[in-house]
Amino acid sequence: MSAPLVEAEGIVKRYGPTVALADGRLTVLPGESHALVGRNGAGKSTLVNVLTGLQAPDEGTVRFDGEPAPALADRDAWRRKVACVYQKPTVVPELTVAENLFINRQPLQRGFISWRRLRREAADLLATWDVHVDPEVRTADLKVEDRQMVEIARALSFGARFIVLDEPTAQLDNREIERLFSRMRALQDSGVTFLFISHHLQEVYEVCQTVTVLRDARWITTAPVAELPRAALVEAMAGETVAEQAATVRDTVADDAPVALEARGLSSESYRDIDLTVRHGEVVGLAGSSGSGKIELAESLAGLHTPTSGTARLDGRRLPFGDVQAALGAGVGCVPRDRHEQGLVTGMSIGDNATLSVLGRLGRYGFVGTQRRRAVATDLIARLDIHAEGPDQPVSDLSGGNAQKVVMARALASDPRLLVLINPTAGVDVKSKESLLARMDSAREDGTAVLVVSDELDDLRRCDRVLVLFHGRIVAEHPAGWHDHELIASIEGVDHG
Numbered sequence: 001m002s003a004p005l006v007e008a009e010g011i012v013k014r015y016g017p018t019v020a021l022a023d024g025r026l027t028v029l030p031g032e033s034h035a036l037v038g039r040n041g042a043g044k045s046t047l048v049n050v051l052t053g054l055q056a057p058d059e060g061t062v063r064f065d066g067e068p069a070p071a072l073a074d075r076d077a078w079r080r081k082v083a084c085v086y087q088k089p090t091v092v093p094e095l096t097v098a099e100n101l102f103i104n105r106q107p108l109q110r111g112f113i114s115w116r117r118l119r120r121e122a123a124d125l126l127a128t129w130d131v132h133v134d135p136e137v138r139t140a141d142l143k144v145e146d147r148q149m150v151e152i153a154r155a156l157s158f159g160a161r162f163i164v165l166d167e168p169t170a171q172l173d174n175r176e177i178e179r180l181f182s183r184m185r186a187l188q189d190s191g192v193t194f195l196f197i198s199h200h201l202q203e204v205y206e207v208c209q210t211v212t213v214l215r216d217a218r219w220i221t222t223a224p225v226a227e228l229p230r231a232a233l234v235e236a237m238a239g240e241t242v243a244e245q246a247a248t249v250r251d252t253v254a255d256d257a258p259v260a261l262e263a264r265g266l267s268s269e270s271y272r273d274i275d276l277t278v279r280h281g282e283v284v285g286l287a288g289s290s291g292s293g294k295i296e297l298a299e300s301l302a303g304l305h306t307p308t309s310g311t312a313r314l315d316g317r318r319l320p321f322g323d324v325q326a327a328l329g330a331g332v333g334c335v336p337r338d339r340h341e342q343g344l345v346t347g348m349s350i351g352d353n354a355t356l357s358v359l360g361r362l363g364r365y366g367f368v369g370t371q372r373r374r375a376v377a378t379d380l381i382a383r384l385d386i387h388a389e390g391p392d393q394p395v396s397d398l399s400g401g402n403a404q405k406v407v408m409a410r411a412l413a414s415d416p417r418l419l420v421l422i423n424p425t426a427g428v429d430v431k432s433k434e435s436l437l438a439r440m441d442s443a444r445e446d447g448t449a450v451l452v453v454s455d456e457l458d459d460l461r462r463c464d465r466v467l468v469l470f471h472g473r474i475v476a477e478h479p480a481g482w483h484d485h486e487l488i489a490s491i492e493g494v495d496h497g
Contacts, residue, residue, distance in 0.1 A: 303327025351391030401432025
């Protein structure tokens with residue numbers, strides 16, 4: 001058995017009180033495609049950051065070819081060991097392929113760039129690795145699959161033979177995916193080793209020889225793909241057996257309950273042909289991997305984006321797209337995906353933040369009644385159990401959980417008929433999480449229609465049903481009472497039929 005090309009042992013990485021990786025382990029053999037899988041938050045990105053020298057581990061070791069990893073500051077040494085091709089391009093779109101391949105290391109002649117030599121060396125490099133791309137074309141004009149191959153060729157030109165592919169198929173169609181896999185196999189035959197990260201387990205079985213599973217920031221197992229049945233792989237990722245999981249008991253929404261939200265034929269760059277309904281008093285979950293389109297769909301319904309086609313109606317009235325204020329006026333409340341960037345005005349008080357969506361109700365002729373705002377804010381603080389000195393306290397003083405409650409308070413302040421929640425419990429403590437989910441339950445009991453997008457299974461367990469998006473389409477619907485392995489199998493594109 002050949003010696004490992006890459007070894008990571010006992011990797012621990014903390015960010016303040018958050019343990020992003022408690023026990024990261026990886027052993028990759030030369031010339032293989034090695035899959036790294038796990039649900040969102042399992043620790044995959046943190047391990048990749050350590051393997052590519054972007055961050056130093058707090059504990060543990062990384063070795064390449066049996067030797068310790070380079071010093072963090074020695075970027076050239078890291079480039080000779082490993083490279084990562086991310087979902088988002090790291091090339092400069094306005095530069096040509098040749099310019100991108102040799103950026104910051106262009107061949108010089110008498111102190112000036114030799115463009116003829118640059119083009120020749122780029123053509124030679126592309127030919128060496130069988131990448132059929134014109135070196136003089138603008139990188140922005142390339143298809144995604146060709147851009148990825150240019151990034152791989154650039155990494156190989158530094159001497160790296162270990163390439164991390166982070167969700168490389170997220171933006172590719174089936175034919176492009178098959179071409180990428182063919183190119184990966186050819187590169188493997190030439191001595192290139194891949195770490196393949198994907199939410200689509202079907203792809204792991206198509207292109208990888210070995211798989212490592214992370215769960216809850218820990219290494220769970222490493223096994224040959226051919227010896228690991230899909231059900232066992234999903235169980236390793238989910239960490240549950242059917243007997244362990246308690247089903248949530250709740251009254252189901254009556255079939256004749258009035259429809260609040262009705263979407264028909266919604267399409268955009270991120271999702272296609274979406275039909276869905278949410279009844280009053282119903283909580284519907286949207287699940288899927290990071291590239292599934294679930295967040296973009298929810299944000300469209302909240303007024304953040306405009307679909308390219310299709311319609312949505314709320315209580316029979318057409319929902320406005322591309323206008324958050326108009327969506328708010330139409331009866332949509334939203335907890336956005338990032339409370340720091342989209343949810344809070346950090347220079348303002350808790351009371352100001354909580355009442356931003358209802359300023360028109362707090363006064364007349366453009367003036368806001370101070371006492372009235374204070375009364376509304378105090379009521380919201382009590383309703384959501386926000387631990388604070390009062391409405392005048394700066395929102396920047398709050399813990400993550402209490403800050404998220406302020407965002408939820410503002411979404412509820414307008415008494416919405418449709419509540420769109422995007423990752424509503426991300427980054428909050430257990431107690432705050434339970435409090436936020438209780439507010440979701442009470443909104444449901446008040447007859448509000450709730451659409452919740454989340455990577456957290458505990459959030460989705462409170463739903464009456466969960467719709468799963470895969471490559472922008474709704475591919476499955478799970479009624480309440482589903483088991484973790486069933487939902488994860490749908491999210492990861494595993495066909496149990």
